[in-house]
Amino acid sequence: MLTRLLLYLFILGIGALIGFKGHLSENLASKLNFIQNSCLLFLLFIMGIRIGVDEKVLSSFFKLGYQALIMSIFAVLFSVLGVKLVKGYILKGISSQKNHQTKDMNKEVTSHEL
Amino acid sequence: MSFNIIASVVFGIGFGHFVLSSEILQHTDLIIDIGLCLLLFFVGLDMGRNKDAFSQIKKMGLKILFIPFMIAVGSIIGSIIGGFLLHLPINESSAVGAGFGWYTLSAMMLTQYSPELSALAFISNVVREIIALISIPFIAKYVGDFEAIAPAGATAMDTTLPIISNATNSQTAIVSFITGVILSSSVPILVPILINL
Numbered sequence: 001m002l003t004r005l006l007l008y009l010f011i012l013g014i015g016a017l018i019g020f021k022g023h024l025s026e027n028l029a030s031k032l033n034f035i036q037n038s039c040l041l042f043l044l045f046i047m048g049i050r051i052g053v054d055e056k057v058l059s060s061f062f063k064l065g066y067q068a069l070i071m072s073i074f075a076v077l078f079s080v081l082g083v084k085l086v087k088g089y090i091l092k093g094i095s096s097q098k099n100h101q102t103k104d105m106n107k108e109v110t111s112h113e114l
Numbered sequence: 115m116s117f118n119i120i121a122s123v124v125f126g127i128g129f130g131h132f133v134l135s136s137e138i139l140q141h142t143d144l145i146i147d148i149g150l151c152l153l154l155f156f157v158g159l160d161m162g163r164n165k166d167a168f169s170q171i172k173k174m175g176l177k178i179l180f181i182p183f184m185i186a187v188g189s190i191i192g193s194i195i196g197g198f199l200l201h202l203p204i205n206e207s208s209a210v211g212a213g214f215g216w217y218t219l220s221a222m223m224l225t226q227y228s229p230e231l232s233a234l235a236f237i238s239n240v241v242r243e244i245i246a247l248i249s250i251p252f253i254a255k256y257v258g259d260f261e262a263i264a265p266a267g268a269t270a271m272d273t274t275l276p277i278i279s280n281a282t283n284s285q286t287a288i289v290s291f292i293t294g295v296i297l298s299s300s301v302p303i304l305v306p307i308l309i310n311l
Contacts, residue, residue, distance in 0.1 A: 004285075005271075005295060005298075007151070008154055008271065008291075010156050010274060011154045011158060011302065012154050012155075012157060012158040012161065012291065013158065014158060015154070015155040015156065015158020015159040015160075015162060016158040016159070016161045016162035017158075017162060018158075018162060019158065019159040019160065019161065019162025019163040019164075020162035020163070021162070022163075024159065024163070028147075028163060029163070031127065031189075032156060032159065032160070033157065033280075034138065035156065036153065036160075036276065036279075036280065037118075037155075037158040037280065039149060039152055039153050039156070039276075040119075040153060040276045040277065041118055041122045042122075042149060042279065043128065043146065043149040043153060043273075044119060044122035044123050044247065045122045045123070045125060045126040045129075046142055046145050046146055046149065047123065047126060047128060047146065047273070048122060048123040048124065048125060048126015048127040048128075048129070048130060049126045049127070049129055049130035049134060049138065049142060049272050050126075050139065050142050050146075051123075051126070051130065051132065052126060052128060052129065052130025052131035052132075052134075052141065053130035053131065053134050053136050053138055053139055053142075054130075054136065055136070056179070057237075057240065058131065059220070060233050060236070060237050061237055061240070063233075064229050064234050064237045065237065065241070066273035067200050067234060067237075067238070067240040068234060068237040068240070068241045070196045070199060070200060070215065071192075071193050071196040071197065071200070071210055071211065071234070071238040071241075071274070072196075072238050072239070072241040072242040072245055072300065073192075073196070073245065074192035074195050074196035074234055075136075075188070075189040075190075075191060075193045075196065075211045075242060075258060075267075076189075076192070076242060076245050076249065076264065076265045077188075077192055077193040078187075078188035078189065078191050078192030078195070079184070079185040079188030079189045079192065079254060079265065079267070080253060080255075080261045080264040080265065081186030081188060081190070082185060082187055082264065083181055083183030083184050083185060083188070083258075083260050083261045083263065083264045084183070084257070084258065084261050084305075085182050085184065086180040087258060087260050087261065088138040089177065089180065090174055090177045090180055090260070091174070091223065093152070096115075103143065
């Protein structure tokens with residue numbers, strides 16, 4: 001896990017450094033959101049394939065799906081509520097942070113692309 | 115975007131089930147790794163371009179640790195309640211919830227205790243990831259940015275990070291990564307503790 005974590009940190013760091021230094025051409029920057037979304041949808045498609053191709057996962061999904069759905073819905077619901085409870089405290093004193101106001105500029109410009 | 119996310123996963127499941135054979139599984143690992151690294155690079159680019167994000171995180175300080183803490187507490191409490199409805203003992207339901215979406219590890223850790231519970235942990239956490247993929251854009255839009263990290267759990271540092279970054283902002287993406295690291299690290303600690311309660 002540590003190797004993987006370091007790899008992710010390294011890749012994020014390289015990306016952040018390039019973005020921070022402004023080495024990105026305007027043309028590429030404006031297409032960034034579209035490229036990102038396309039990669040994301042492709043990755044999700046592959047993740048879907050992994051679920052669909054594995055008979056064991058599918059058969060246990062049909063057998064345990066109902067129980068799994070109840071367990072995970074409650075887990076998600078309560079974790080969202082948990083974060084909601086502490087969000088006010090975390091953001092206390094940070095005036096400029098408002099939901100969706102700090103969206104990256106490129107997202108606002110190109111969000112229509114997908 | 116939410117529709118595209120759902121459509122991609124569903125189309126992938128259908129394509130995998132009806133068209134491809136299971137031999138493709140060994141190749142998908144590599145494709146996912148490459149795709150994930152590429153996406154993380156783009157997330158990094160976004161973070162770097164939004165110069166305010168890091169200073170905002172700095173202002174929040176250690177308070178951001180409340181996010182993974184509350185996600186952990188909420189996931190475990192939620193699973194206990196879900197387990198109560200399904201007549202599962204508290205130690206089993208809480209251990210399943212403590213997988214935080216990391217299905218391979220939580221299932222592996224519970225194999226020795228009970229293969230049935232291991233299967234439930236696996237599927238529950240797969241379902242959690244699917245719920246996360248679908249719900250993150252909605253939660254980000256209608257509830258809030260930080261709340262959108264919650265469904266992701268341990269996957270907030272990798273598979274669902276690009277979706278969180280896409281649906282929210284760079285600041286939330288950084289918090290998401292930190293949250294994912296903390297939750298992933300706590301899975302191998304919490305699952306054995308909870309199952310032995």
